Amino acid sequence: MAIKRSPQPEEIGKPAPGWYWNYTSMALLLVAFFVAMIASRVITKREEQLRIQQQLKAIQEKIVKQTAARKNLEKGVGAGVEKTSPTITGDMISVEIDPTRGVILRLKESVLFEVGKAELREEAKNVLDMLYEDVFKDLPNNILIEGHTDNVPIHTPQFPSNWELSTARATSVARYLIEQKGFPPRRLAAMGCGEFRPIADNGTEEGRAKNRRVEFIIRPTVRM
Helix, strand or coil, X not given: CCCCCCCCCCXXXXXXXXXXXXXXXXXXXXXXXXXXXXXXXXXXXXXHHHHHHHHHHHHHHHHHHHHHHHHHHHXXXXXXXXXXXXXXXXXXXXXXXXXXXXXXXXXXXXXXXCCCCCCCCHHHHHHHHHHHHHCHHHCCCCEEEEEECCCCCCCCCCCCCHHHHHHHHHHHXXXXXXXXXXXXXXXXXXXXXXXXXXXXXXXXXXHHHHXXXXXXXXXXXXXX
């Protein structure tokens, strides 16, 4: 009587050659390397932004203290001073980190300009001097200067609209840093946004005052 044999499982495909596993291991190592590199760059970027934010917070306090001291000095002079410089308070200067844009330093209009004008006030030059000496001078970062207005229309021969006013203000700040402080022009840019990027409600005077501002966007450096 013939003995029945159980069927043998058929082989599916062929064994992978030895080089295949070496190639796969190398590919996985490369993926792991690039993931680690990207994660490192994200951490470095965040640390850099926090460092700049701390520097700007310190200069914010310094500006407020120095302008307060100057205000007291002017009061002590008495009637001989025709026009005192306005006191700069903490709410006129703010610093924040935007994950996509970088570190943002905001200065209210009243810190830098008279209403409806684009010429820097004398007090504004002192503020820009401090910012440059204490922060900007040693930064390798590119800086974008943005001018912003509220939504109240302006119609003058010099400024037909808020576009022109906001652009002129940003340019005035950039020119001062370049011409008076020697900031490298290749790392500085200026643009005007008019009333189209508000950060507060234009329906109130308080909101409009917040929207009239100049922003310094300190871009993160790119490390390869």
